[in-house]
Amino acid sequence: MPFQQGSARARQRTVLLVGIVVLLAALVLAVVLASVLTHRKQEGSPKMLRWKDRGTTKNLREVILGRCYNYVMARYPELGDKDCLKIWESLKHAFIYKNPCNITAEDYQPFMELASHPVPCNKSLFWSKTSDLAHRYTKSNQNFLTLEDTLLGYMADRVSWCGDPSAPGINYESCPKRSECESNPSSVFWKMASKMFAEAACGVVQVMLNGSVEAGAFKSSSIFGSIEVFNLNPDKVSAVHIWLMHDIGGLQSESCSGHSIRRLTSILEERNFKITCEDNYRPVQLLQCVHNPDHTDCRLCTNTT
Numbered sequence: 001m002p003f004q005q006g007s008a009r010a011r012q013r014t015v016l017l018v019g020i021v022v023l024l025a026a027l028v029l030a031v032v033l034a035s036v037l038t039h040r041k042q043e044g045s046p047k048m049l050r051w052k053d054r055g056t057t058k059n060l061r062e063v064i065l066g067r068c069y070n071y072v073m074a075r076y077p078e079l080g081d082k083d084c085l086k087i088w089e090s091l092k093h094a095f096i097y098k099n100p101c102n103i104t105a106e107d108y109q110p111f112m113e114l115a116s117h118p119v120p121c122n123k124s125l126f127w128s129k130t131s132d133l134a135h136r137y138t139k140s141n142q143n144f145l146t147l148e149d150t151l152l153g154y155m156a157d158r159v160s161w162c163g164d165p166s167a168p169g170i171n172y173e174s175c176p177k178r179s180e181c182e183s184n185p186s187s188v189f190w191k192m193a194s195k196m197f198a199e200a201a202c203g204v205v206q207v208m209l210n211g212s213v214e215a216g217a218f219k220s221s222s223i224f225g226s227i228e229v230f231n232l233n234p235d236k237v238s239a240v241h242i243w244l245m246h247d248i249g250g251l252q253s254e255s256c257s258g259h260s261i262r263r264l265t266s267i268l269e270e271r272n273f274k275i276t277c278e279d280n281y282r283p284v285q286l287l288q289c290v291h292n293p294d295h296t297d298c299r300l301c302t303n304t305t
Contacts, residue, residue: 050174051100051176052179053174055160055171055172056171057161064091065085067154068082068084068155069084071151072151079117079151082115090111094111094185095161097163097164099163099165100163100164100171100181100185101180103183104183105188108188112152112193112196116200117150117151119145119150122203122205123203124197124205125138125205125206125208126146126198126206126208127209128209128219128224128225129209129210129219130208130210130245133245133284133287134146137283137284137287141283156193160185160186161186162176162185194228195227197228198228198232199231201233206240206243207224207240207242208243208245208281209242210245211246212246212253217244217258218261229264232271232273240274244256248285248291248292248295248297256278
């Protein structure tokens with residue numbers, strides 16, 4: 001009897017040891033399989049770290065929602081019926097889990113429809129190579145709005161996003177530049193938003209260009225030169241006023257009679273727009289002079305007697 005009991009205990013220990021060995025083997029196998037699958041997953045998305053532009057903005061959801069609520073609740077409460085959560089979801093679905101080099105206008109259509117709103121006549125301000133100055137001006141003068149002052153542009157200004165077919169569907173490390181592929185999320189968005197902004201313009205529109213750029217103030221390949229100019233509606237826009245600004249103390253590369261301005265004027269005249277051009281539009285120049293009050297360009301009103 002004692003021998004049988006000892007034999008039973010030995011069998012139990014043997015079974016227990018075998019069970020432990022099997023369990024450890026299963027755990028090792030699970031770790032190996034997980035490592036293999038992770039390696040294959042990384043191999044399946046070779047582009048994740050190879051794009052040349054910055055990746056998706058951290059906390060993009062919170063940034064977009066915060067800007068949306070601020071815009072429709074604090075800045076323009078008349079737009080308070082906008083559904084910011086739906087706007088965010090429509091933006092997310094435009095790019096998440098998608099090839100960042102294969103984005104289309106159709107991907108953004110729901111987002112554009114939810115976030116767009118009318119811009120009052122005579123308030124549209126277009127710009128090229130004058131981003132900082134144009135936006136400083138619209139902040140100080142509420143009579144004008146750039147694309148970045150609309151809800152669409154305000155939410156997207158200076159943030160970035162792109163997707164990836166692999167989980168988690170959003171690439172926070174890098175996104176493609178336009179030179180890497182045309183149909184990237186940023187390029188497609190800004191082209192589409194710029195087209196809509198131009199199509200909606202009415203009355204007198206303003207264009208702020210940089211006369212200190214050596215290559216010329218008007219560039220045909222710019223967003224303004226390639227998209228916005230050709231989507232202004234002659235039946236809605238009565239005149240185009242060009243403000244040709246020069247950097248205080250900078251180069252005077254071009255005036256209103258310069259070669260690129262003549263080219264722009266020709267394009268606009270062919271489309272039946274009335275055009276005026278003014279060198280250093282004084283209200284904008286005064287804003288420039290805030291940072292350069294002692295420069296000779298800023299002493300035009302000083303008495304010399």
